[in-house]
Amino acid sequence: MPESTLPVPVPEAVGKLYDEILHEELSYGFVNRQLHIGFWDDPESDTPYEEAAVRFTDVVIERLKVDANAHVLDLGCGVGGPGLQIVERTGARVTGISISEEQIKAANKNAADAGFADRALFRHANAMQLPFEDESFDAVMALESMVHMPDREQVLSEVYRVLRPSGRLVLTEFFERGPRKAERNPAIDGFCRVSMVTLPDVDDYVPMMHRTGLRLRELLDITENTMQRTFREMSNALTEIDRPVRFQLSDLLGVDEFGCLLAVAGRP
Numbered sequence: 001m002p003e004s005t006l007p008v009p010v011p012e013a014v015g016k017l018y019d020e021i022l023h024e025e026l027s028y029g030f031v032n033r034q035l036h037i038g039f040w041d042d043p044e045s046d047t048p049y050e051e052a053a054v055r056f057t058d059v060v061i062e063r064l065k066v067d068a069n070a071h072v073l074d075l076g077c078g079v080g081g082p083g084l085q086i087v088e089r090t091g092a093r094v095t096g097i098s099i100s101e102e103q104i105k106a107a108n109k110n111a112a113d114a115g116f117a118d119r120a121l122f123r124h125a126n127a128m129q130l131p132f133e134d135e136s137f138d139a140v141m142a143l144e145s146m147v148h149m150p151d152r153e154q155v156l157s158e159v160y161r162v163l164r165p166s167g168r169l170v171l172t173e174f175f176e177r178g179p180r181k182a183e184r185n186p187a188i189d190g191f192c193r194v195s196m197v198t199l200p201d202v203d204d205y206v207p208m209m210h211r212t213g214l215r216l217r218e219l220l221d222i223t224e225n226t227m228q229r230t231f232r233e234m235s236n237a238l239t240e241i242d243r244p245v246r247f248q249l250s251d252l253l254g255v256d257e258f259g260c261l262l263a264v265a266g267r268p
């Protein structure tokens, strides 16, 4: 499948976008600590989105296989919700990075409020050039963040560099599931443009990962557990509150070509 022709995201612009989103949320008095889609083990269950978003982080944490001795890098950490969940669930130490300075301030405040300031540190950095020594982490989590990065192969090479031998990477991404009907273009491309997202070339995903030295351990299409239900829940929630939206998520209802994958890789 050909690489998407959407504009390549510029990290500084992505950072400003997330600064603005956080300011908007603060002005409405609600900050979402899990800045990602939900995961429903049973997509027909009545589990609310907020719970499903926490569940998605647990699905990733289970695959990190870390304990209290580990140091985990959260690549694209948002306001720290998933990183703090790693500390809570496993006792591991977490360093998170985001390209949004405002998110980093909020994440460090959330860590202090949770009493985890000694186990979780968040800092402003660009994933394209990680400010860390070689082999400094036992595991890396990238929860819905690589979608915004301009060169996936470079990010994965950086992940390989900072992982210790036998270290693991768990990532989630959006992807194009199959031949797209032309009438789907406005919904999928519209979302990607507004959100500064590109979709990976799935045919090259595993070779690309292997070129960086990482080895694929698991690759799952988790679309059925995540996407349509999230769009349904979020578009319903947005009709109930009186505020402008950046993108009509209801445009993505029924667009099942827009998928989500979960990948686990290891540094040999």
Ligand SMILES: C[S@@+](CC[C@H](N)C(=O)[O-])C[C@H]1O[C@@H](n2cnc3c(N)ncnc32)[C@H](O)[C@@H]1O
Residues within 6 Å of the ligand: 011, 014, 015, 018, 033, 034, 035, 036, 075, 076, 077, 078, 079, 080, 081, 082, 097, 098, 099, 100, 103, 125, 126, 127, 128, 142, 143, 144, 145, 146, 148, 149, 150
């Ligand atoms: C959809 S949010 C997910 C946040 C978090 N993983 C979560 O699930 O709550 C995407 C995150 O990726 C970060 N990000 C995007 N591009 C980045 C880059 N080049 N370097 C570092 N962080 C980046 C954003 O700042 C944001 O925190």
